[in-house]
Amino acid sequence: MVKVRTIKDIAELAGVSTGTVSRALAGSELISKKTRARIQAIADEHGFKPNILARNLRIQRTGAIGVLIPLGHETGQHISDPFFITMLGLLADALTEKGYDLLLSRVIPTDERWLERFVDSGRVDGLIVIGQSDQSATLDRVADRYRPLVVWGGHYDGQVHCSVGSDNRKGGYIAAKHLIDRGCSRLAFFGDPKALEIGQRLEGCRLAMAEAGLSDNLSVLPAHLVAEAAHPDIANYLNSGGERPQGIVAASDVIAMSALRALSEFGLAVPGDVHVIGYDGLAICEQTVPRLSTVSQDLTQGAHHLVDMLLRRIAGEDTQSVVMEPQLVVRMSS
Amino acid sequence: MVKVRTIKDIAELAGVSTGTVSRALAGSELISKKTRARIQAIADEHGFKPNILARNLRIQRTGAIGVLIPLGHETGQHISDPFFITMLGLLADALTEKGYDLLLSRVIPTDERWLERFVDSGRVDGLIVIGQSDQSATLDRVADRYRPLVVWGGHYDGQVHCSVGSDNRKGGYIAAKHLIDRGCSRLAFFGDPKALEIGQRLEGCRLAMAEAGLSDNLSVLPAHLVAEAAHPDIANYLNSGGERPQGIVAASDVIAMSALRALSEFGLAVPGDVHVIGYDGLAICEQTVPRLSTVSQDLTQGAHHLVDMLLRRIAGEDTQSVVMEPQLVVRMSS
DNA sequence: ACATCAATAACAATCGATTGCAATAAAAAA
């Protein structure tokens, strides 16, 4: 059996022109049903796959969506962070469903033009950026001229780029309120507010504390996002001898896990001595000891929103940012 | 400023032919240093990026490596599994370093031809498959005709495909031996031996038990790989009323985490009542309470091996499978 | 001043598929 690689091969076998083959395989009405069936049969028989590169060159699309993870405010942060990974998996599923490939790229914004470089490379039809990190300005600048770009993260007034995320202020508020309701009057917030989303969560906390007349009782520890790095931060904090908080609002589930461990090593019971609540609602919360309370974001829905809006932007539509409702999930740690 | 998209635009600006531009930007010696510099300057000035699609079509390469995750023996398994994610991140780094993109695809082998379909799609220059699952036969069949394919996973006699992984038998042996040394005489193995690697780990356990004259004291619970699914398996097992094991060898760190939690809920102390050891050496082991002992595989090195060997296979070289040494990491759970 | 040779750059084919337009054949209308 001759190996059939191109439509030209098929054309010869069928005794027609390449154009006809192309149309036939595309199911064009211009080609008679009979010829179409015959060509299709030949293609099937030889397991023919059209060359995607050539197709894309002609069509002027790549069929791939880039997923970028900017590691701005935290260069040590690893792509293996459970949150990224969860989101990545969901995006992979959603994109595959829509017939797009997922091009993964980890980016450390060393200079101002990291996003431009990717946008202009022409390797993808659109871009999903996971997390604004501290790069909101860059995102806004690029979004101004490059349409097919959506971002997972927070939303702020005057934001140019299109984002999908949960209401971080409300989430932070809910978390703090919950701990206050549990009787905590001194809280600590673990997380670095330089990142947009985390800053917003902190604002929410502050608001809840203020409402309870406890404004002065909130301390902030700008812990690292990565578990390995967060742990010593937290251990130091506990050792520092300040007044011990009765509740800890962690900016992410991963940080909360580190806190759980540090507290355990410190001989403090959760939730007996200290209440702990995380943020994100990752699957891993179910596996901690004790099981972690958290403010949950619906990442599945978020991923679908991201993909849906990106495709609409690719199609030329305009889209508004989406802010989803965060949800309190109470488990054993609070 | 006219927008410059193609080498043709640049050619006009420089007053030369497209061929000259192409060679100049490639740094060819065929073009005089002066012209080269002039063209390069123009390209820089306009931030010109050559069209990768066209380039690849001509060069006959795609510049992308596919990473496949077959979810064979466990359809519910999610791509967000910490092990996959860790490996994925490491691969992304290693591939980026070598100038390749990473095309992610999650695959549920519904039929026999899942791998063929991807191979023949021509979207990638090579393929890395993470985990053999129960698809060794498929992998062998395809590896026979498709060279640029490497697999993370176990190695067995007569294996056709090229794999990178740790010595699972030895790893299982080490784990069981460690618990036996700790004084356990009844062990349980948590994990489904249908997956190649897990089966090998179980074999290692059996060997260690046999050497200690405890062959009859090993029970096997084919727990799910996913944490959410594994937990009820384990809880049921503990409730079943059989003789309680003194030590648990988990086939993965994730399963071990579920075990820790189930044991805690059951009121059993670790390592006081039951010793637990995991497998993989993920970062998350450090964050559990108590910190998890494990058999560690050097995933960073593994990822580099995978990429290195794949590139060599793409270049036409032949490569042998790599079996790395697993390492016992003793923490607080054993 | 003329032939020789090297250096440089232009020309044109090529990668594989898509698609507007022209051409042919068959069917319908006159």
Added chain:
DNA sequence: TTTTTTATTGCAATCGATTGTTATTGATGT
């Protein structure tokens, strides 16, 4: 039977870059 219409298919340009071959230029030698 001749003309018009319609249904199919072929032809060739195109996407943007790469590269083997050919042509031009200038320098060198005699």
